[in-house]
Amino acid sequence: MPEVWIPPKLQQLTGGKQQVQVEGSTVRQVINSLERQYPGVKEFLCDEVEEDLYPGIAVIVDGETSQLGMLQKVQENSEVHFLPAIGGG
Amino acid sequence: MPEYQPNMVLSNEEFDVIGSRPVRHDGFDKVTGRARYGADTNLAGLLYGKILRSPHAHAVIKSIDTSAAEAHPGVYAVVTSADWPETSTKLSDLAEGALQNLGFLSMNVLARGKALYKGHAIAAVAAVSPHVAEEAAAKIKVNYEVLKPVMTADDGLKPDAPILHERLASISNPALRPGGLLDDGAESMRTNIANEFEFRIGDVEQGFKDSDVIVEKETSTQAIHQGYIEPHAGTAHWQHDGKLTIWSSSQGQFSVRDMTARFLGIPVSDVKAIPMEIGGGFGAKTIVYVEPIAALLSRKSGRPVKVQMTRTEVFEATGPTSGTKIKVKIGATKDGKIVAAEADLVYEAGAFPGSPVSPGAQCMMGQYDIANAHLTAKDVLVNRPKSAAYRAPGAPASAFCMETALDELAEKLGMDPLEFRLLNSSKEGVRRVTGPMTPKVGYIETLQAAKDHDHYNTKLEGKFRGRGVATGFWGNNSGPAAAVAVVNSDGTISLTEGSPDIGGSRAAMALHVAEVLGIPVTDIKPTVGDTDSIGFTSNTGGSSATFKSGWACYEAAQSVKKQMTERAAKIWEIPSEDVEYKEAILQHKSDPELKLTFKQIAARMIPTGGPIVGSAGVNPPGAGPSIAVHIADVEVDTDTGKVEILRYTAVQDAGKAIHPSYVEGQIQGGVVQGIGWALNEEYVYNDDGVMLNSSFLDYRMPTSLDLPMIDTVIVEVANPSHPYGVRGVGEVPIVPPMAAISNAIYDAIGVRMNHLPMSPDKVLEALWAKNGK
Numbered sequence: 001m002p003e004v005w006i007p008p009k010l011q012q013l014t015g016g017k018q019q020v021q022v023e024g025s026t027v028r029q030v031i032n033s034l035e036r037q038y039p040g041v042k043e044f045l046c047d048e049v050e051e052d053l054y055p056g057i058a059v060i061v062d063g064e065t066s067q068l069g070m071l072q073k074v075q076e077n078s079e080v081h082f083l084p085a086i087g088g089g
Numbered sequence: 090m091p092e093y094q095p096n097m098v099l100s101n102e103e104f105d106v107i108g109s110r111p112v113r114h115d116g117f118d119k120v121t122g123r124a125r126y127g128a129d130t131n132l133a134g135l136l137y138g139k140i141l142r143s144p145h146a147h148a149v150i151k152s153i154d155t156s157a158a159e160a161h162p163g164v165y166a167v168v169t170s171a172d173w174p175e176t177s178t179k180l181s182d183l184a185e186g187a188l189q190n191l192g193f194l195s196m197n198v199l200a201r202g203k204a205l206y207k208g209h210a211i212a213a214v215a216a217v218s219p220h221v222a223e224e225a226a227a228k229i230k231v232n233y234e235v236l237k238p239v240m241t242a243d244d245g246l247k248p249d250a251p252i253l254h255e256r257l258a259s260i261s262n263p264a265l266r267p268g269g270l271l272d273d274g275a276e277s278m279r280t281n282i283a284n285e286f287e288f289r290i291g292d293v294e295q296g297f298k299d300s301d302v303i304v305e306k307e308t309s310t311q312a313i314h315q316g317y318i319e320p321h322a323g324t325a326h327w328q329h330d331g332k333l334t335i336w337s338s339s340q341g342q343f344s345v346r347d348m349t350a351r352f353l354g355i356p357v358s359d360v361k362a363i364p365m366e367i368g369g370g371f372g373a374k375t376i377v378y379v380e381p382i383a384a385l386l387s388r389k390s391g392r393p394v395k396v397q398m399t400r401t402e403v404f405e406a407t408g409p410t411s412g413t414k415i416k417v418k419i420g421a422t423k424d425g426k427i428v429a430a431e432a433d434l435v436y437e438a439g440a441f442p443g444s445p446v447s448p449g450a451q452c453m454m455g456q457y458d459i460a461n462a463h464l465t466a467k468d469v470l471v472n473r474p475k476s477a478a479y480r481a482p483g484a485p486a487s488a489f490c491m492e493t494a495l496d497e498l499a500e501k502l503g504m505d506p507l508e509f510r511l512l513n514s515s516k517e518g519v520r521r522v523t524g525p526m527t528p529k530v531g532y533i534e535t536l537q538a539a540k541d542h543d544h545y546n547t548k549l550e551g552k553f554r555g556r557g558v559a560t561g562f563w564g565n566n567s568g569p570a571a572a573v574a575v576v577n578s579d580g581t582i583s584l585t586e587g588s589p590d591i592g593g594s595r596a597a598m599a600l601h602v603a604e605v606l607g608i609p610v611t612d613i614k615p616t617v618g619d620t621d622s623i624g625f626t627s628n629t630g631g632s633s634a635t636f637k638s639g640w641a642c643y644e645a646a647q648s649v650k651k652q653m654t655e656r657a658a659k660i661w662e663i664p665s666e667d668v669e670y671k672e673a674i675l676q677h678k679s680d681p682e683l684k685l686t687f688k689q690i691a692a693r694m695i696p697t698g699g700p701i702v703g704s705a706g707v708n709p710p711g712a713g714p715s716i717a718v719h720i721a722d723v724e725v726d727t728d729t730g731k732v733e734i735l736r737y738t739a740v741q742d743a744g745k746a747i748h749p750s751y752v753e754g755q756i757q758g759g760v761v762q763g764i765g766w767a768l769n770e771e772y773v774y775n776d777d778g779v780m781l782n783s784s785f786l787d788y789r790m791p792t793s794l795d796l797p798m799i800d801t802v803i804v805e806v807a808n809p810s811h812p813y814g815v816r817g818v819g820e821v822p823i824v825p826p827m828a829a830i831s832n833a834i835y836d837a838i839g840v841r842m843n844h845l846p847m848s849p850d851k852v853l854e855a856l857w858a859k860n861g862k
Contacts, residue, residue: 005524008287009261018289063526064810067567067708081524084286084447088566088631089315089372089478089820 002030002078006041014038027059028070030080045082046070058085093543098749098803099534105672106603107813110750111610113596115366124366127322127338128397135324136165136215138379138386138396139222141229142406143204143211146238146472146778147251150204153212154230161225163217166389170201173385174354178270190269193441195352197475198381204233205253205440206474207779208405210378215386215394238472238778242414242437245281245469252279253440253470261285268442268468283442284468288450288523296429296461300420304497307416308490310827310845311771312409312437315479316762316790319368320403325383326393333360333384338367340374340589341628346620352381353388363619364589371762372478373408375628404783408477409772411436411444413486417453417494425504427459427513430522434466434487439475444468448564449483452824453491454522455562456532456716458515462522472778478630480759481563481820485766485827489845492559492828496835506558506832507540507718530816531742531806532716536560538804539718544738553725554735557832558718561824565712565817566631571624572641574602574649576701580688582608582649585618586642587626588634592758592819593751597635598642600747601813605646606653607673608687624706632817635747636712641705643812648703656690656697711810715821717741719760721829725837727856730849732768732834738800739825744808744816756822757799763826765791771846 001021006014014020015038022037024030028051035042046053053059053069060081066072074080091099100108118124155167178192195201200209212229216222239245239253256270259280268283297303323337323345333355339345339362346362367374379396386394398407413436420429432453436444450466499509514536515521517529539545539558549556572586586598595615603610626638650670657675658665661683669678675690677683694701722736739756746752769789773781782788807814831842840855 008289060525063528064710065564065567065712067569067710079526083451083523083525086448086451086564086566086631087375087445087478087482088628088633088817089375089480089482 001076002074002080004030004034005079005081007082010041010044013040025074026070027066027072027074027080030074056085058083093802096753096801098746098805099538100805102745102807102814104604104813105607106600106610107745107747108749110748111596113593114599114615115590115595126319126366126368128395129365130324130336130395132324132326132393134392136217136386136390136392136394137219137222138213138215138383138394139219139226140210140382140396140402141212141226142402143200143207143209145204145233145235146207147236148204148233149236150200150202150211151232151234155212157228157230158214158225161228163221164214164225165392166215166386167212167229168382168385168389169212170199172389173352175201176352190442191348191351194348194376197441198352198378206472208402208474209440210382210406213382213386215390239281240471240473240774240778241412242435242469242471245471250281253281253472257283257470259283281470282467283438283470286447286450286466288464289462290520290522290524291461293429293431293461293463297420299422299428301423302498302501303418303420304494304501305418306490306494306497306843307414308493308843310413310486310489312412312473313766313770313772314404314409314788315371315373317369317371317373320398320400321374321378321407322395322397323380323383324393324395325380325387327384327387331359335360335362335380335384336365337362337380338365338374340367340370340591340630342589342620343625344375344628345377345380348377349381349384353384361619361621364617367589367591370591371480372482372630375478375630378407400785401783404788405780406474408475410479410482411438411476415487415490417490419494419498421498421502423502425502425509425512427457428461430454430459430462432464434464435469436483437471437473437476438468439471439473441475442468442470444476445478445483447483449487451523452484452562452564453487455564455714456515456560457513458519459522464522480762480823484561484563484824485763488559488561488824489827489831492825493831493841493843496557496832507536507545510560511536528713529806529809530714530716531804534806535716535718535740535742535804538802539720539740542720542738542740542802544720544736544800549722551724553727553837554722555833555835555837556720556722557829557836558720559825559828559832561717561821563632563715563821563824565636565715566633567637567709567712568627568633569706569708570626570637570641571706572638572645572704573623574642574645574703576649576691576694578692578694580608580691581612581614584613584615584642585623586615586638587618587623588629588638589617591629592755593748594629594634594638597639597747597751601639601642602646605643606650606687607671632715632819633712636811636815636817637707637709639747639815640709640811641707644705644707645703648705649701652701652703653687653690656694657685659697660685660693711808713744713808713810713816715742715816715818717821717825719825719829721826721833723830723833723837725834725852727838730853730856732830732847732852734764734797736797738802739822740802740804741818741822742804742806742816743818744811745805745814746803747813747815749803752803752818753801755819756801759820759822760799760826761791761796763823764796764830767827767830767845767847769846769848
């Protein structure tokens with residue numbers, strides 16, 4: 001199962017766990033699995049109505065910042081990180 | 090080891106035209122003065138706008154009386170924030186927003202309710218001349234209730250600090266949300282902390298227990314301005330059919346269109362934003378200041394209106410980068426391995442949330458392999474202009490702290506500073522302190538190139554002379570981009586793309602197309618399209634333009650190549666699979682007699698099927714980070730405290746330099762801005778929050794007389810995610826200079842300069858303190 005690295009600010013919702021494994025073959029499915037196991041996580045990551053990642057969140061899958069957000073494919077052994085997005089100058 | 094010459098390119102892969110140095114397509118217009126910049130739009134019936142700005146750093150706007158200004162002869166319109174819809178600032182309304190809280194941005198363009206910094210726009214006038222507009226603006230009566238300003242983050246964090254936004258929602262979550270206000274009815278949090286971030290990996294406590302040597306230090310940097318030559322300028326014409334056209338210089342015509350449309354409450358399709366040439370932006374022209382005001386004035390007056398800032402307005406009202414205060418603690422084993430690091434970063438956001446403290450934290454240790462780390466970061470509001478992006482936003486300040494700390498650590502360990510960094514350098518597959526694995530990048534190659542360089546291996550002799558090194562990391566961005574390549578009947582290509590050209594990107598785009606098609610780069614005419622003529626392209630920012638728009642041009646050229654192949658097949662009545670395309674010649678794979686050039690097919694395109702147009706829209710992942718290693722030699726005048734840069738070498742991984750001259754230009758420009766940041770530049774305020782040095786006479790930027798030749802070495806470790814291996818190059822060169830110079834000053838006179846700028850007075854004070862005077 002994909003491994004999700006939980007941002008420090010959300011680890012209170014995962015009982016202090018820094019990494020958790022959840023099912024899913026897309027970022028959307030991963031987030032929904034996270035929400036089932038750790039209710040409350042989803043509202044910090046995405047707009048539940050639009051089902052889009054918040055604009056300020058970058059999802060990094062296997063070391064690469066995704067441009068597809070919730071639609072990004074995730075492999076069985078993928079590592080998923082949620083970090084503040086970085087703008088530029 | 091190569092024999093280093095000035096401006097070397099250490100290339101690993103050669104192409105036909107990628108990597109060559111053709112004359113830029115826009116060069117002729119620029120050197121002859123024909124190029125048209127933001128202020129160069131002149132239309133029949135044009136009016137001139139002038140903005141009335143707050144004389145106070147913090148004040149409640151109790152009332153605005155514009156009647157005298159409206160009655161002033163020659164005045165056509167006066168506007169205040171009451172003239173446009175209030176864009177919500179509520180956090181709960183941000184779901185459909187972008188990285189910016191547009192409500193705050195709208196209040197930054199024209200104050201609503203409160204003036205939050207000296208220079209905050211209060212009202213604007215359109216008149217027959219700039220002078221009449223200025224006279225009329227002076228007649229606007231504003232009744233202020235003046236409040237005590239908060240000028241530093243330290244002051245803003247005090248329990249009894251004045252509060253900028255009574256209803257600010259202080260947030261703390263994993264997203265870089267732009268901040269916002271609380272919902273109606275929610276209890277005020279009475280805080281100036283807009284956002285807090287945290288990054289943690291491993292066991293920091295254990296890491297410090299395992300350390301043999303620990304360095305702790307605190308640094309501070311002052312707000313400084315991007316200092317572009319061209320002040321903000323824009324012209325708007327709200328036609329009678331309700332359509333709005335905007336001409337302005339910006340880093341993104343689509344941002345101009347989208348932000349202006351949102352503020353005015355009109356569809357984006359009613360706005361056409363035309364990008365003019367840009368005289369520098371460095372991040373600060375990724376948001377709007379004058380365009381919506383010009384549009385409002387045009388709507389009210391029925392005439393086109395131009396608004397152009399003075400230099401003082403640019404200083405007082407547009408985005409500087411944040412002042413910062415950073416603490417770091419780093420532990421290493423006696424054999425030189427860093428095993429623990431922690432840092433706390435506090436950045437001044439200005440009057441609205443959104444300092445670059447998060448990227449500052451994320452980039453601070455990005456180039457190092459550190460198993461245990463903990464970083465915390467705060468975004469704090471102060472009564473200064475809203476901070477805006479500036480070249481690798483946030484990273485230079487955090488690198489100043491980190492890289493001077495590493496210099497101290499290397500000294501304590503008795504190690505060569507580059508060797509120490511090599512030992513701790515990250516590489517592909519190493520986990521970054523923010524969590525994700527590092528992709529392929531040339532950290533080690535770049536450090537090694539610096540270590541091998543003649544500069545590093547030449548002994549520096551002379552009294553009060555010293556050498557310092559520092560490195561920098563920047564993540565680089567991507568984004569959506571579009572390109573259209575139209576084949577002309579003479580075999581040339583008209584190329585339209587969406588990235589405003591700040592540093593020679595039109596030449597880089599043309600090189601992508603020339604490489605794919607095998608035609609001369611001079612046969613390609615690149616143009617930056619307006620918002621009605623090219624697909625959405627995100628800002629020229631984040632070192633993204635050559636990566637993303639270059640990719641779009643590559644794909645558009647591939648489409649042209651395919652269509653040319655199909656036309657040849659049609660002419661010869663053979664399957665297109667039997668046609669080979671090589672160096673702009675199309676040839677039957679097995680019949681050498683059947684051969685046509687690119688130009689010959691272009692001449693026959695109409696009867697063989699019509700125009701040939703290649704287009705592409707992309708949003709590519711994999712921008713890949715950049716690394717820079719800088720070596721600085723300085724001499725300190727111990728009588729005056731003046732620091733002279735004797736020699737400077739910047740080594741950088743560019744992935745693949747599409748046009749090396751423009752990569753070198755980016756590197757040299759970034760270094761020069763970094764030298765200014767290091768030695769001279771700062772916003773100086775009085776106690777009332779009034780900037781005291783808002784002109785280039787008093788705000789000291791480096792000139793050519795202050796600088797030696799900045800030597801560059803381009804290291805090419807190809808980014809595997811890009812067709813030609815490109816990485817962004819424009820931002821990382823500003824990251825290392827402050828630390829490299831501080832380390833060099835220490836080497837010269839034995840004084841650690843931990844606060845910027847390291848101006849003569851500060852250097853003298855530090856010397857006196859060291860000598861007990």
